[in-house]
Amino acid sequence: MKNTFGNNLSVTIFGESHGSSIGVVMDGLSPGITVDDSVIKGMLSKRRPSGAISTSRAECDEYIIQSGVFNGKTTGTPLCITIPNRDTNSRDYAETRWIARPSHADYTANCKYHGFEDYRGGGHFSGRVTAGLVAAGAVVMPALEKLGIRIGTHIKSCAGISDRDFHDLQKDLDLLSTLDFAVLDGTVADEMKSRILEAKSNGDSVGGVLETVVTGLEAGLGEPWFDSIESLISHAVFSVPAVKGIEFGAGFSLAEMYGTEANDCFCIDNGTVQTVSNNSGGINGGISNGMPIIFKTAFRPTPTVSAPQNSVNFKEMQDTVLSMKGRHDPCIVHRARIVIDAVTALVVGDLLAGRYGDDWAFKGGR
């Protein structure tokens, strides 16, 4: 099942940028989870383009819960959410139909789908499809929080500007939940945004790095082989458009340490097993050790830029030059932050579903 993720809590997405609706079906939700519209709306709004640093496409993200919720709670049967597409630009895509936008999926989609793909606005490859993921994550998130599990992501760096590191995780998570532009150090947010606008004014785009933390996850989740926590999170995260790298804990810098530096020594703290450092990002042998899960994801710059680029017409098999017009994002890192939160929530929900079974949101008990 290609467009499905998750072993026990599974999510299937569907939809194209200019089709009728995009949406998601979730299966394996515990019955009795309170579905909180304010959380869904809040998370969708954090993904929605807003202001000059995003595309001007108006995405109202009105959603319809088609099934799986009764009296405000999950039934335990599949929950389908559709999000109708409204502001679909009616301009003629046919003109550039066969010209491959560099680092976009036009050419690869054509190789895979033989020309039958819906090419309008990126079709099924459109970042818009992540709205479904966000909605799905928003169904799960309150259930996790009830179990004491919190998830948050900040923009570690973007457009050449870096945010501070996490200091006090719980306070930082509180702060992030209030921010539309997820930078912990308020003094750098404006500089970051102005750099994004600068790139935009140059017809260019920028990327960045997101850092995500999961707190309150118990020890003992994940699998030694194939379904390690790193495997599951990376699998989910790499399906988010523009992600090209991920590292857990100290990540790539671990490769340059000695073992004695890299190792996280254990200690007893407050009657529980903890580690003094957390270079492992909360994961040993693929399995959670009770410390915060920490990982960073690298986002490439949005591939849509205004400058003319060399490209090809892959029908005529001829070189050409492409100039792209139209609405697009000079940066998607600040919007992607909530998508990473959402897919992380889905992975954590899936881990709990494997561990505790059908009633996982209640740790198996009722």
Place this chain on the structure above:
Amino acid sequence: MKNTFGNNLSVTIFGESHGSSIGVVMDGLSPGITVDDSVIKGMLSKRRPSGAISTSRAECDEYIIQSGVFNGKTTGTPLCITIPNRDTNSRDYAETRWIARPSHADYTANCKYHGFEDYRGGGHFSGRVTAGLVAAGAVVMPALEKLGIRIGTHIKSCAGISDRDFHDLQKDLDLLSTLDFAVLDGTVADEMKSRILEAKSNGDSVGGVLETVVTGLEAGLGEPWFDSIESLISHAVFSVPAVKGIEFGAGFSLAEMYGTEANDCFCIDNGTVQTVSNNSGGINGGISNGMPIIFKTAFRPTPTVSAPQNSVNFKEMQDTVLSMKGRHDPCIVHRARIVIDAVTALVVGDLLAGRYGDDWAFKGGR
């Protein structure tokens, strides 16, 4: 299926370091693939510890094909390979049974398996289990090569020493196939090894970065959502012990580029669509674009070090100090290289199996 990887070509692993055998079952192999013992032996020997830079545990890696091969070719039914454990050290593991080796899986295994885990020599978490993965990869590799697909990995950096970049991919792949210590620049191999030995003599360990390339992969493989090539490779790679990061193409450095720098412009070359640069690592929108797939994996240093480390007895819930003796690897990067090749081969085989069906090794035709 936790210990299984792959949608259409699937691999299930089993075994513990000190059990009877470790092994692997492959399902979804095309019938008619020639099984080449010299390839299996060759790949297993590249993983086997040898010389002072590895553990002194003698792993003979004699393997038994229990099923799935007839007259030297795959039958199309499940292929099981077992690799008996021989040189299992009989020392008493009970002494340190409840002491968590830092950054090892002792504590997390106990949380997950409630003390029923086979803790001897890392049990099911042991790197030894990767021998099964290598054998599985070695079954698939010749089938891929027949299709013009080649896979190779070199040690990009280790112990603070860097190898050169890939120059000429086909020649470099030729070279790598002959090397036990996979460094392209022969002049740095000795320095790297001596740094590893230096760490060893200090009772310490080192990590490194591997760089892997896949050439000859056609455009159009992979999925836009969830089963992107990046998702599948990272899922597989993060189940290899000690991997803590992965990046595709220019990876994390893409996060610092402008879109105009990062984009890979298309051109027609030799009548085919190609890209001028390859910052995307051969993947657009999760799908292969016909250029080489390139990715780097970060390995943490082996967590086993001789120096005394603070730790805990997680049964008594007491702080303690742990000093580890016994055979172990000061570095596993040079051995892990062939494991990465193997799991990459399995991912590529799975992609082809999805694309072409049961007879994928023959591109669906017979």
Place this chain on the structure above:
Amino acid sequence: MKNTFGNNLSVTIFGESHGSSIGVVMDGLSPGITVDDSVIKGMLSKRRPSGAISTSRAECDEYIIQSGVFNGKTTGTPLCITIPNRDTNSRDYAETRWIARPSHADYTANCKYHGFEDYRGGGHFSGRVTAGLVAAGAVVMPALEKLGIRIGTHIKSCAGISDRDFHDLQKDLDLLSTLDFAVLDGTVADEMKSRILEAKSNGDSVGGVLETVVTGLEAGLGEPWFDSIESLISHAVFSVPAVKGIEFGAGFSLAEMYGTEANDCFCIDNGTVQTVSNNSGGINGGISNGMPIIFKTAFRPTPTVSAPQNSVNFKEMQDTVLSMKGRHDPCIVHRARIVIDAVTALVVGDLLAGRYGDDWAFKGGR
């Protein structure tokens, strides 16, 4: 994935009888399949209640293709169809909320979902959800017919009246495609219907047996273990409400034959391998042998009857007597016939997807 069926062509269903919509997501469709609205409408109309022998609930079955179709053809990305619920009876279900209708799923749903289930009109257990299956089957059916594969089902027996056996499969399939009430022998249809009406007038219900045939399926599809054709079809068929038995070929009567009677001898006919008899129902060792696939499914009578029945209030844990009013079907066998066709089409599509890969509807070629 509980509500998902299929390995390579997969179908996920969602929805409750009185929710917003029921629907289905299909993944693994070949790109380029022509989506034929007249087939979808035609198949939905065969499932729709009509006339005195069905419930009086008006199900208009207006459907919306939310995704996966572009320019009238499948894109190869997930195809979502929603079917809004309209004529939902607003009567108060609360009255009988805790009384278990005999042989319905009220009690078992409560055990499973702890009371969070949408109990109105059977909720997710409602036969109405099969409309999504029918729509999904209708997407696949024309693709199969293009490959020369035809599927049809007749009412072998119902309400004590038997239809004739298949005579000439192709002519019988032609006939069935024109019939709303799928009886091959026109002389028994009226008698069957009047017996159904008689049961209805007694406040009772009847069951029956459907016989299904698949012609034109090539030899060599299916798996020896676990995914035998019998396994896949039975798995799909037993998720259709009211099915309680299935048999392939001569089925249960094979248990009473000698081997020499039961065996299907092979012969060369028209240059192809065929069998003289077809007691095996076209399947040897779980794999198609090129002869027609034939199977029969037993449907229990609709559990909703008007007569008072002993039952329990499972909240109060007290015995009670239940009298059911409201719209219901005295028989669902004639409507179920197209549901069986549909799920069979989905199984056949999945078999082809495994055999031929992504472009299965074109036998792997384009």
Place this chain on the structure above:
Amino acid sequence: MKNTFGNNLSVTIFGESHGSSIGVVMDGLSPGITVDDSVIKGMLSKRRPSGAISTSRAECDEYIIQSGVFNGKTTGTPLCITIPNRDTNSRDYAETRWIARPSHADYTANCKYHGFEDYRGGGHFSGRVTAGLVAAGAVVMPALEKLGIRIGTHIKSCAGISDRDFHDLQKDLDLLSTLDFAVLDGTVADEMKSRILEAKSNGDSVGGVLETVVTGLEAGLGEPWFDSIESLISHAVFSVPAVKGIEFGAGFSLAEMYGTEANDCFCIDNGTVQTVSNNSGGINGGISNGMPIIFKTAFRPTPTVSAPQNSVNFKEMQDTVLSMKGRHDPCIVHRARIVIDAVTALVVGDLLAGRYGDDWAFKGGR
């Protein structure tokens, strides 16, 4: 994963009749299940051919637990059991290589595997492979019994002779556990056997019907769609060679009843919800209702008979006559009984694993 069954407790089988070993890998076993060699040996011996009514092939069924068991208990990591093939008849199979034995899988295997299949003794299609299933079932069975769940199968009919129905389930299960030839009514066993021998002496074979019961299964297991209990059991059962039909509860006879006859009225008995009759076989809406699960499976006669049969040489594409010699079973129903018990145990284990998660054998608690 073709040769794998189960969502959370999964079983993968491998092996050919004349290969090195047949075997099984189980994944998703709770840690801490006591592995009881006497149960494994006992169940394997019930499957083993013995006496004149079975093949004379000596199958010693010595098994090796390769992994997943430590100190006599499951570790929670994959458990692999191999069963070496010993008494492999060395006669020349080449002679009849291309002649399709009627109702065997020779021809279909060739269509599927293009001639690369191991054709000796049925290869991967051999009933011998079920020994792995039996061993796997024997690992799970004691865990189920600890939870109060019992499984047993008797020969409802064979060779034209019928056994009595179940009377007192617990006593009957006690009796069955002691029987090698599983007939409840001791007075008919000899007649059944002599009819089998009579068929054998005529060079013929017979089939039969098995009836299986599961007691002690709690209400609320199974899924409404696709993974109904009927779907899961039938999926597993139809992968057992020679099964051609299955019915649950009153099965096919339900099709002839009125709803008022067929319905199982609920009552409160001993403070629990029960049904007065059990025509539904313990399943409503795909989900267990707490009553015994009951189903019957139809076995065709062994296809191997001595009498000459018309057949074809599918290489030369010519009609021919086949006379089979060698060891074979005149009936496999009495041996298949324990295979059905085993796969049923695997399904029940999988249901519990979905319901209760990783520690399912302890209902999720430790």
